[in-house]
Amino acid sequence: xxxxxxxxxxxxxxxxxxxxxxxxxxxxxxxxxxxxxxxxxxxxxxxxxxxxxxxxxxxxxxxxxxxxxxxx
Numbered sequence: 629x630x631x632x633x634x635x636x637x638x639x640x641x642x643x644x645x646x647x648x649x650x651x652x653x654x655x656x657x658x659x660x661x662x663x664x665x666x667x668x669x670x671x672x673x674x675x676x677x678x679x680x681x682x683x684x685x686x687x688x689x690x691x692x693x694x695x696x697x698x699x700x
Contacts, residue, residue, distance in 0.1 A: 631674065631675070632674045632675055632677070632678035633674055634648050634649040635647070635648050635653070635673070635674050635677035635678060635681075636677075637664075637668065637677060639661075639665070642657060642658060642661060643655060643656065643657050643661060644656045644657075644661040644664055644665065646677050646680065646681055648677075648681065653677075653681040654680060654681040654682075656680070664676070664680055667680075
């Protein structure tokens with residue numbers, strides 16, 4: 629699976645808004661925002677943002693579930 633890319637975040641007071649390719653992907657407030665900022669600053673920012681927004685799966689899971697080999 630390719631590494632995530634295209635994520636950015638913007639700190640707005642006590643809020644953190646995460647965007648993916650220009651679209652809002654999530655908003656964090658309070659303690660969750662502080663925890664997120666700590667993880668982002670420790671490294672691997674793109675992967676951290678993908679994990680926090682749930683955008684680390686790319687849509688092929690549904691197609692794989694419907695494949696004849698995976699039906700039961």
